[in-house]
Amino acid sequence: MSVTAIVGAQWGDEGKGRVVDYLAQKAEVVIRFQGGDNAGHTVINDKGKFALHIIPSGIFNSETICIVGAGTVVNFDTMETELKSIAQAGVDGKNLFIDRRAHLILPFHCLLDGAEEASKKSGWAVGTTKRGVGPCYSDKAARVGIRASDILDTDRLRTRLEMMLPQKNRQLSYYGLPEVDIDELMEHIAKWREKFGNQIIDTMPIVKKAVIEKKEVLLEGQLGIMRDLDWGIYPYTTSSNPTAGGACSGAGLSPRHIDEIIGVVKAYSTSVGGGPFPTELFDADGEKLRAVGGEFGATTGRPRRCGWFDAVAASFSCWVNGFTSIAVTKLDVLDTFETIKICTGYMIDGVLVTDLPDTAGQEKAEPVYEEVEGWMCSTTEARTWEDLPAKAQSFVNRIAELTGAPMKFISVGPERDQIIIL
């Protein structure tokens, strides 16, 4: 194994951070390939408990090179805050690099994010975290964005801002927001240059060398496929591609170079933000999943919507991503459920559907469930397959079968050692 992509198989918050943290103990390079600081990975290890938003989860291994890749959007203010929080635990950021091609989230992107979200009609809010990610990617696609390398050249930066800001200021004043003063913004960015200038590099040669030398390289996804810009529940999506395909373009390598694609699959479903979520529970089971699973956002603290495992979404995810294996997380959260449901299909307009439809189809979907008996005992001490109760074994086997990929990891608690490796 040399290059492994770790991607979210559901709506995000599957527990990718802990899987990356585990694998990063042996990794040479860890690359965050898309997204910004709009989602959090929670990592618990011997150094403490951390909520990482933009820094790759490999940062805890001092030997690992951590790359914030070309496909990401970076807010250097929040990156600095995050670096300070891990520095308190003795973790330094000396091996953290930002690709020259990554785009920068500027302060007005965050303002526009909030204003654009507030202008949506009722029921159409995406549920963004107002971190400026969507507006920054919009500018990237419109080819007016500011790349990390632009801040290393003040003349270039000023010229790019002079072209960009008149239009941005019109947008800001439309929403009644303060316009941007170019000199103030240049000053703000000068502090970023001072702090991060040496870490803005062309990361491609590092990645290329590591791949050619067959070093361990991890590609770390953020969010999950159901929030993918193309294949997710558009328009309730993020503005990038958190799939294995997105990993190639965001990190700068070919699909031919990826040896393993691990889909991280939570043993039930959660979603934060708007859009259809067919297995959502509004009853005591939903409340219990939220309470026992601690399903509150790492970035916002928002309660997550909770529901049963959705195999329609998981097998779609397996197809689009091409999982070579899956990591089933949070199995322990189901330890006290007498009955557990698995969604195996949707009824849409009286027809049974097993291929995931687009957003409009999902909005009409009624989940079809099969029920399995719960194991009603703690799995948190299990460290081998044999330690799991037979009913838990058959539940995870069923998840793997319906998803369409073999299991590689099962996690039974948030601690680094609460994991079964198969």
Ligand code: GDP
């Ligand atoms: P990510 O964005 O995919 O990394 O996921 P999050 O960090 O948002 O959510 C995962 C949460 O579940 C974190 O608080 C983890 O500490 C926790 N977690 C991860 N794996 C397990 C597990 O197997 N059992 C339990 N109980 N919690 C877990």
